[in-house]
Amino acid sequence: MRIMDSSGNTIAHVEGSSIMNASRSTIGRFLSGTVTNRSGSTMGRVRGGYATDSYGSTVARYSRSSVLNRNGSTRYRLGSSRIMTSGGSTLFRTDESLDENLEGAIAWLVFFSNEW
DSSP states (O other): OEEEETTSOEEEEEETTEEEETTOOEEEEEETTEEEETTOOEEEEEETTEEEETTSOEEEEEOSSEEEETTSOEEEEEOSSEEEOTTSOEEEEESSOTTTSHHHHHHHHHHHOSOO
8 A cells, every 4th residue: 555645755665574665675564453663662553443652651543534643533534545644635545445454554543643
């Protein structure tokens, strides 16, 4: 899955277990629900509607339509191939439907933003 900014510029790829930058260099991994950085340190976990930080604390809940932060406020809204602000402005686009790779998109968000 290719992830683009709101202007259509490629900023990342999530393919198989790899999280890559725009030039396809591996910057992290997403394997069996665990998100790791390039050096193998755990950044968080994504599974069953929950995203956790490296300590195992829940930082977000996700569904097909939204990502909620730890206090229950909407952090991101999710369209068919868009990740939006809570107000509906497009932050990122994907070249695949989020129906097909929802957890990969959430894993990239965990990697992209440690701030929930």
